[in-house]
Amino acid sequence: MSTIYDWMTIALFAGLIVLFLQRSTDEGPEVDSIWHYLPPSTGCAVVNYLGNEGHDAAALAVLAVTLGYVWMVLRPFVAGRER
Template identity: 55%
Template sequence: METVYDWLTVAIFAGLVVLFLQRSVGDRPPRDSMVQYLAASAGCAVANYFGNEAVAGRGAAYHLLAIAVILGTLAYIHVALRPLDKPAE
């Protein structure tokens, strides 16, 4: 855990884990698919890779790629997994 990308992607991944665990213990069966969580986790891994390459001095384009993938992953989580929706009672 040396770069800001490490910390940021691990924090997003930890949020995914908490979301998954919170939904898996609810009364209603989860409406999410494991593939949705896999896609978001892969986004974290790819963003971390690009970020680490940027910090290692491979070029400024890697910073832009890492930021774009992080924003895309957060957008995907918001649209596909809908973490802010309140459960229907």
């Protein structure tokens, strides 16, 4: 845990875990699958690797794509999600 990329990706991954656990305990029809969480989880690993290797521009680009995926597909902050 020596770079900012380590901390950013751990925080994002922890948020994904909390989101998954919260949604997996909801009653009602299932709208999220565990497979929906694979791309952002992989994105966290790629961002961390690229950032630790000194490829800052590529790491930030992958981070932006990962956050965009989370925002558009997983929609963590939508009140009253359609079920």
